Amino acid sequence: MNPIDLPAYMAHVGAAARAASTAMAAAPTAAKDAALRALAAGLRASVAALQAANARDLQAAEAAGLAEPLRDRLRLTPQGIETVAQGCEQIAAMADPVGEITELKRRPSGISVGRMRVPLGVFGMIYESRPNVTIEAASLAIKSGNAAILRGGSEALHSNLALWALVQAALLESGLPPSAVQLIETTDRAAVGRLITMPQYVDVIIPRGGKGLIERISAEARVPVIKHLDGNCHVYVDATVDLEQALHVTDNAKTQKYSPCNAAESLLVHAAQAQAFLPRIGALFAAKGVEMRCDPAAAACLAGLPGVVPATEQDWGCEYLAPIISIKVVHSLDEAIAHINTHGSHHTDAILTTDHPSAMRFLREVDSASVMVNASTRFADGFEYGLGAEIGISTDKFHARGPVGLEGLSSLKWVVLGQGEIRT
DSSP: OOSSSHHHHHHHHHHHHHHHHHHTTTTOOOHHHHHHHHHHHHHHHHHHHHHHHHHHHHHHHHHHHOHHHHHHHHOOOOOHHHHHHHHHHHHHOOOOOOOOEEEEEEEESSSSEEEEEEOOOEEEEEEEEHHHHHHHHHHHHHTTTTTTEEEOGGGGGGHHHHHHHHHHHHHHHTTTOOGGGEEEEOOOTHHHHHHHTTTTTSSSSEEEEEHHHHHHHHHSSSOBBBBOOOOEEEEOSSSSHHHHHHHHHHHHHHHHSSTTTTEEEEEEEEEHHHHHHHHHHHHHHHHTTOEEEHHHHHHTTTTTTTTTEOOGGGGGGOOOOSSSSEEEEEESHHHHHHHHHSSSSSSSSEOOOHHHHHHHHHHSSSSSHHHHHSOOOOGOOOTTTTTOOOOOEESSSSOOOOOOTGGGGGGEEEEOOOOOOOOO
């Protein structure tokens, strides 16, 4: 089908996905797992070819002046390829959720009532920059018995096409329909508009990218959307804390990698620890070229260090995706929680503390998809959570929240088992 005839092309893709979803819902676990293992093997055997395709995208991105954080997300390294290959194998080793019946209870009438986990059907995935998402989405679609329509960013087209070819080969090798995972081959932006308004073919849309993309899709979609708008993640250093541990964790949360949505963007420090903690973490940040946007109390503790500038009100709600962090001194746990719930994006927030009641309050009261105690926000990831991979991180409050793995791509339907009972 010619992508130039966009309406016909998208209808063809949608119809093929709907037909494949029926086959995938009934696919045996062994076939799905075989496809995932074949995909992992194909990835490892194709590192050079994948990097060659990725190099074309990187060269074009640099020539187009794409910002460094976006170029970093676009880069497909041997380590990154190995990580997604391991993700495929991890998903293959996991229990198949499809068809599982839980909560089965016998009723006084004699019937037994329970819930069965079933695939959503067809999901559309719209994402920017990161080509590894192609494999993560494909592998999760395969194991969860769904069909997927993938639309990557134009800046990653060559990388995504090369990865998609491996997905199709793995599906064919395992006796599954290759149309179970389709990649939109046109860079025409109108394809996105078509994809998000095809409820007859698509059951849910999952956007993964910048805030502008997700806001547009949320406003225009005619099918449900699983979304997160941004990742303004906080680290809060409590009044009682292991300082050495706090330095190590805070440094990792911010500087291990600047571009992911789970990198820390805001640091809150209790006034009781400000003088002891801030000069030391400030020195670590300054040595790595991190700009520190501070309230007056934090700036006073960091006086003399390079990269210290006054924070504006806008900084408290900003996702930088860059070597920049906002820093504020707070005077209580209540103030920290209120600040996070007001300015955060409900993605991932961490408390560093040795006080158990404070930790438990933080876990209960911070309204975010992932809440952590004494751990780096960088762990907010499907692979790290043992999901094998993730389709994205949802900051919604219904169905799926946090990293979306196999269960997030399925739903529950009621099942009733009887032996001829009738209602009287």
